[in-house]
Amino acid sequence: MNFKSNTFSMHPKYKRNLKRALSFGVIWFIFGLVYALLEYGLLGNSGLYPTTGNIYEPLNSFLFTLSSSFLIGFIQGWIEITWLRYKFRKKPFLIKIFFKSIFYLLFIILFLVAFTLVTNASIMKKGIFEAEIITSLTDFITSFAFWSLVFYMGVIIYLALFYSELIEHLGNEVLYNYSFGKYHKPKQETRIFMFLDMKSSTTIAEEIGHIKYFNLLKLYYSYMTNAILETFGEIYQYVGDEIVVTWPEEVGLLNNNCIECYFKIEEAIKKHEERFIKSFGLVPEFKAGYHIGKVSAGQIGVLKKEIVYTGDVLNTSARIQAECNNYNTRILISGQLKDGLSNSKNWDMDKKGEIVLRGKTEAVELYSISR
Known part of the structure; x- marks a missing residue:
């Protein structure tokens, strides 16, 4: 994707939801293709469904x-992503799958009934509610063929829901990278890292x-979600009370996404400060350190596989974040990142000092950012 030419006309949250809903559509399309091929392999040019006696036309059936x-x-994907998953978010995995499967199965049975009416009416060139069409529907839904189709769709529902849960735990980018082997072999990238730590x-x-x-951490991290989505960040790690967010260089520098992410998180926490005070008696504060540089990215692990970034940029980002207390500031960035950012009227930047990392001779300049 060319981020420089993209106008991001759609809100990132809706774009993400649309992509995930479309992935459900693709899963169902693949299983639909398998079903259509099996059906054609069994019926060929016979012209009739043997169970119901309805007309079978291969091309129409495929379409x-x-x-x-x-x-x-x-x-299913849109309902799942925008509504139903929130209803069952706190439920155990098996309970979620069970009740969601029943919901979608009932929905699909109703869909099949309507679909059969429309299909048969189209093929027979008759009205939907004419006696012959109703009879053909009744013959179908009381047949073994119908309930075998329901069972087949139940399997697809389960697999689609399993996919959805997998996405929830791994994230879109991680699953995509695993699936297409992006990091099967190590590769070098230039990335921006933000180490954000609760005070x-x-x-x-x-x-x-x-x-x-x-429970405070769960709520704290949940309110960061939109800010990270809106600035196209990728969550690399949760380390206790610290979250590590990363951006490819081009994405993070575009519109100063990486810095704007911090301020959007700050706004989100401030917006919900009453809930924090009511539930925990405090509003969490945080500080962040930023750096940009080259990392090696690749998949490691045997019992548990993970995509890992290695390089000085991570150690430097963590060290910069640790210096926030010494300089009494909430955001510190490296001179290297400062040189890549665009001028902004939304915040001020001041040079604070520099640090020399262990084993290095060249100092890293530090700049604070404040509104």
Whole structure:
């Protein structure tokens, strides 16, 4: 994707939802194609469905099966991503899958009934509610063929939901990279890293208790989601009270996305400060360190595979973040990143000093950013 020429006319959140809903459509399309091919392999040019006696036309069957499969998948994906997953977010995996499967299966049975009416009416060139069409529908839904189709769709529903849960745990980019082997062999990239750390986290955990502190972290991270999406960031790691967000160089520098991410997170936390105070008696504060540089990216692990970035840029980002307390500032960035950013009227930048990392001779200049 060319980020320089893209106008980002659609909000990143909706773009992400659309892509995920379309992926459901693709899953259903593939299974629909398999079904249509199997059906043609069994029926060929016989001209009739043996169970119901309805007319079988291969071309029409292919068109209807593929289009309806994609449509069902897209509708399921959109319902799942924008509504139903929120209803079951706190439920165990098996309970979520069970109740969601029942919901979608009932929806699909109704869809199949409507689809059969329309298809048969089109093939027989009769009205939907004419006696012959209703009879053909009744014959179909009371046949083994219908319930075998329902079972087949139930399997697709389960696989689509499993895919959705996998995406929730791994993230879109990670699953995409695994699937297409982007990092099967190590490659070098230039990336921006933001290490964002909660202030006084140890003290907070001791004051409110570790269970309550864990719930604080869940809420704290959840309110960051839109800010990271809107600035096209990728969550690399959660390390306790610290989150590491990364951007490819071009994406992070475009419109100063990487810096804007921090301020959007700040706005999100401030917007919900009443909830934090009511639930935990405090509003979390945080600080961030930024750096840009080359990393080696690749897939490692045997028992548990993971895409890992290695390089000085990560150590430097972490060290810069640790210097925030010494300079009494919330954001510190390296001179290298400062040189790549565009001028902005939204914030001011001041040089604070420099640090020399262990084993290095060249100092890293530090700049603070404030509104």
